[in-house]
Amino acid sequence: MTKTRVLTGITTTGTPHLGNYVGAIRPAIEASQDTSVEAFYFLADFHALIKAQDPKLVEQSRREIAATWLALGLDTDNATFYRQSDIPEIPELSWLLSCVCAKGLMNRAHAYKAAVHDNEENGSPDPDRGVTMGLYGYPVLMAADILMFNANKVPVGRDQIQHIEMARDMAGRFNHLYKEQYFTLPEAVVDERVEVLNGLDGRKMSKSYNNTIPLFVPEKKLLKLIRKIKTNSLEPGEPKSTEGCTLFQIYSAFASTDQTEAMRTRYAEGIGWGEVKNELFELLNGQLSAPRERYQALLEDPGHIEAVLQQGAEKAREETTRTLERLRSAVGLGRFV
Template sequence: MEKILTGIRSTGTPHLGNILGVMIPSINIANMNEKNSSFIFIADLHSMVQINNIKTVKNNTYQIAAAWLAFGLNTENCLFYRQSDVSEVTELAWYFSCFFPYQRLTLVHSFKNEVKKKISLGLFSYPILMAADILLYNASIIPVGKDQLQHIEIARRIATSFNKRINEKLFVLPNAFLQKEAMSVPGTDGEKMSKSKNNWINIFSANEILKKQIMSIRTDNKSLKEKKNPEQDYIMSLYKLVAPSEKINEMKEKYIKGGYGYLEAKISLYEMILHKFSKERKKFFSFMKKKSLLDHILYSGAKKAKNVAIERLNKIRKCLRLNSIKL
């Protein structure tokens, strides 16, 4: 049984790019897959690299959980848990960190891009913890965006190295499942949607905030009367991702014909998002009022994940000639 693993850091409410590119495809896979073959976790430990306020991390975790559930994740068919509730992952990360070469970690993009700043040891060792997330459960399929491919390669290197060291196939080599959709969701500036770039659209925002985000989408300076190219417009790019085909064709015709302004196009996008995600928005706000229920769901998933993790970790300890006492 091939295992699929997906994690999202608890850095805040998932934006439209997260939802379309990662969450919906992962939910579809998890709901159709064999029971308990899909691992979906909220990476609260990873998020601490960026956020040091524990209360913020906790609240963000609730928002991520509410979003997954609002979009229909069947938690009876998968393991849905909070990363920090399965402490075995940090023990495995320590073993990996003792064997993985320091110099190779200095070449990781996420470290090199931040090296001029005051960075934490957590950011430096981020790929090691990510490898532990994957290899602890022997997950073989990892849905990721293009920016995470290097981290999957590190996990493969670690798995290969350990297998050779102990002369046993202890770890399955994980494979990246590249989600093209995740790379094609533009932000309000046309670049890949990202919270760090502040170009994101939060469908769970209050109406006035959501509208303000959409109104900030960058456009050219063509007048209302002028014809516009629907293939070179960020509003149109987003509209294609959320609207039905007949509505997309209607907007295209208006662009080509002329006499249709960007303001009107933005309003159409705003109204379409409200319409398309009305049920999910309602469910999200409902879950956010029931945090004890969210805790129960996450703890239930963590218990299942922990059972798998303990069994796997005992095998790893034996291979490392460490004690494997069942506590």
């Protein structure tokens, strides 16, 4: 049976939070345990350098994210788990793709257009002020990540669909120029069931809004953050709506169907906000306490994390070295024999 190849990258620019877990980590780990799927998960640390020039932040984030995925049960026997920076064939492929990618395609990339728009709005005489080649060429590196492993499906948010389309464009162009099917055309997978969690202030949970609840924060800090979640002024005994309620949204993302329906009934009966927050804390802490312990143990044993990532890189490079040798020959850079 031919397995479906699924590839996911995790940018190493921060500490994983509840929103990351619900939206990306949990479904990816479930997929890693599916024997019908050939999964590739990587720490996108080259991509991190586009936004983060603090080496301590990047290094800490790489370690924390790797420890998070391992603590939550990533099956590294079934899935390939590696650091992007440990695969030298990826930046080499990025250059090959750059040489077939039209500049006009890059000009239409959302991130670049947004940067230009901001400069124009701020009255800058230079529309490209602050735009690095890393930001501009980001879609090419992302295409290399995907096409190197000929991934069939790439789970993404709606804001990333364009990048998958650009990868398809580059793959098709390369195949056409060199007259062979070197690359599979990847498909973007947007799971409409994946919920985007709100943060402490009711907006989307995001590091940029500083409204996140870190996934493995200590118990006391977890309770403190939950108590900060914004609510309305309804008193205990007054019926409350679950619609648009951050507390209920987070609760339902971690609770069973029966627990969710029971909480919905309690809202209608007028449960107090303090009680909801306590219930949410108990639910989250109950599910996260064991992984939290594993996470802390992993952080204290960076050698183990390194060994797992090196094993993943070795597994990945068994394929990438063969693929790159074939591509080098295709463009005329093969060995003299």
